[in-house]
Amino acid sequence: MKRYWKYIRPYLGAFILAPLLMLTEVFGEIMLPRMTSLIINNGVATKDVEYILGMGGKMVAIAVVMAAGGIGASYFSSKASICFSTDLRKDVFHKVQQFSFKNIDDFSTGSLVTRLTNDIQQIQNVVMMSLRLLFRAPGLLIGGLIMAYLMNRQLMVILLVVIPLLILAIVIILIAAFPRFEAMQKKIDRLNSGVQEALTNVRVIKSFVREDFEEKKFQATNRDLKEGSLDAMKIVVVSMPVMMLAMNVTTLAVVWYGGNLIIAGKMPVGDLTAFTTYIVQILMSLMLLSMVFLQASRAMASLRRVREVLDTEIDLTDDHASEKSAQVTSGKVEFRNVSFQYVKGMDEMVLKHIDFTAEPGETIGIIGSTGSGKTSLVQMIPRLYDADEGQVLVDGIDVRDYSIRNLREGVGMVLQKNVLFSGTIEENLRWGDENATMEEVILMAESAQADGFVTNFKDGYDTDLGQGGSNVSGGQKQRLCIARALLKKPKILILDDSTSAVDTATEARIRQCFQTTLKDTTKFIIAQRIGSVESADKIIVLDDGQIVGMGSHEELLESCEAYQEIYYSQRDVDKEAGA
Numbered sequence: 001m002k003r004y005w006k007y008i009r010p011y012l013g014a015f016i017l018a019p020l021l022m023l024t025e026v027f028g029e030i031m032l033p034r035m036t037s038l039i040i041n042n043g044v045a046t047k048d049v050e051y052i053l054g055m056g057g058k059m060v061a062i063a064v065v066m067a068a069g070g071i072g073a074s075y076f077s078s079k080a081s082i083c084f085s086t087d088l089r090k091d092v093f094h095k096v097q098q099f100s101f102k103n104i105d106d107f108s109t110g111s112l113v114t115r116l117t118n119d120i121q122q123i124q125n126v127v128m129m130s131l132r133l134l135f136r137a138p139g140l141l142i143g144g145l146i147m148a149y150l151m152n153r154q155l156m157v158i159l160l161v162v163i164p165l166l167i168l169a170i171v172i173i174l175i176a177a178f179p180r181f182e183a184m185q186k187k188i189d190r191l192n193s194g195v196q197e198a199l200t201n202v203r204v205i206k207s208f209v210r211e212d213f214e215e216k217k218f219q220a221t222n223r224d225l226k227e228g229s230l231d232a233m234k235i236v237v238v239s240m241p242v243m244m245l246a247m248n249v250t251t252l253a254v255v256w257y258g259g260n261l262i263i264a265g266k267m268p269v270g271d272l273t274a275f276t277t278y279i280v281q282i283l284m285s286l287m288l289l290s291m292v293f294l295q296a297s298r299a300m301a302s303l304r305r306v307r308e309v310l311d312t313e314i315d316l317t318d319d320h321a322s323e324k325s326a327q328v329t330s331g332k333v334e335f336r337n338v339s340f341q342y343v344k345g346m347d348e349m350v351l352k353h354i355d356f357t358a359e360p361g362e363t364i365g366i367i368g369s370t371g372s373g374k375t376s377l378v379q380m381i382p383r384l385y386d387a388d389e390g391q392v393l394v395d396g397i398d399v400r401d402y403s404i405r406n407l408r409e410g411v412g413m414v415l416q417k418n419v420l421f422s423g424t425i426e427e428n429l430r431w432g433d434e435n436a437t438m439e440e441v442i443l444m445a446e447s448a449q450a451d452g453f454v455t456n457f458k459d460g461y462d463t464d465l466g467q468g469g470s471n472v473s474g475g476q477k478q479r480l481c482i483a484r485a486l487l488k489k490p491k492i493l494i495l496d497d498s499t500s501a502v503d504t505a506t507e508a509r510i511r512q513c514f515q516t517t518l519k520d521t522t523k524f525i526i527a528q529r530i531g532s533v534e535s536a537d538k539i540i541v542l543d544d545g546q547i548v549g550m551g552s553h554e555e556l557l558e559s560c561e562a563y564q565e566i567y568y569s570q571r572d573v574d575k576e577a578g579a
């Protein structure tokens, strides 16, 4: 409860007023049946019109107060619950933004979306319902019991039998409901993840003509969710008629027993009407309570899932960084005997004993077969993952000692999977530096060989990009991503296979521009083609997570067998293509 106090405190007024105002309804609902019985007993029986009008007037006044209280209670309970969930959602989103790559690997995106939307909505519903019924249901129950007791003790015996039976039924329903709701939320998760994947990759699905397969897959998860929901709803569906049955049987018993009392002259007619209303109120309040508990049991499942996100330990923080104010100034990178694995505790390391130094301004080429660990290696520099053994140093400082913000500000990275965002080209480029002048934006776009095609677009830099950059070609997208990273003016630039869709002549021009624009920046270029790294100051050859060769193109051609293999195989392919 303590952790949720921060979501209640700013709206404490609404949280208090909502149940308090609801008390006006409770007061009215308790008073009105008694007043009706008085009208019947004292007004109707004696044909006393004045008494009827006087009592009627009071009843109208109470009804007006009830309506005003009801409106106020609804307003404040809505306000409190909406504000509560908005703040909670903000915190969950903030937490997800802090997640490390490892944390993100642990949750599916679909599951995070469900937690941020559906789960928080469930919590909001239960907060609102609780505020409306917090005093109302117990108030009606206690008030009804007192009034019924005061009016006729003999009839109360019926309630003493019904209430324990009803409570037992409610408990059984709740025990059955909780695991079903939990299972239902998991199925919603699965559906969201599937929908997300299918929609993000709709182009791939279409190009492989896999629509039918995807539809079947979707139908299976959709059916699964339907069955899960029906299974959970069965409980809700059963609970309502059970309550109604209990209510009707009890009313019938009261009318029968009370009728006998009236015939025997032991009870006035008006009292029976009021008593029946109180019985309905008492049972109704139990029903409302059971509904709250039912909703709450669903919200508990959601709350647990939201808490899972909030409680996730961020495994990569700068809390213990000793040089928080340090900035990356020259871009020297040093790997000292670095080993790393994604899944901790496995025998095999993804990177093994990596040792090298990149001097400021140098260009380092990284080459190796797929899965050899190239991406993993460069991800250690901006601390997307932490080394398990050894140290990565930037400008002589361990990357773990920088504040993450300062370290990443100094490192520009173009990932293998390039993503642009909806918005104009200029807005996307300004991600690198929102305060850059237009001249700088154009200069960097020129260096990345993007200016030419951008100015050919009708709207130039104002061209709207589809989500993920869907309306530009793969090579154009890569060049825009490079321009975006260049605008950061980083001291270290990492290009992870980011010119793979660019033709060789354009790629050579980009490299050439780097010599002037990024003269002092340390550049890491991961590539599949030797031509892309041939002119680098130093080339690192990776094989199965190990450095098997390091040096200039000429040195490696002479001494490194793995490099020679790649070189000659690519040359042969080029020759064959030429022939």
Ligand SMILES: Nc1ncnc2c1ncn2[C@@H]1O[C@H](COP(=O)(O)OP(=O)(O)OP(=O)(O)O)[C@@H](O)[C@H]1O
Residues within 6 Å of the ligand: 105, 342, 343, 350, 368, 369, 370, 371, 372, 373, 374, 375, 376, 377, 416
């Ligand atoms: N997030 C991850 N979780 C678990 N294992 C991973 C993850 N990313 C990569 N791996 C594994 O780590 C190894 C090295 O992957 P890495 O992406 O560094 O290779 P790479 O040389 O960059 O490959 P490519 O040239 O195909 O991009 C691979 O065996 C891969 O399966």
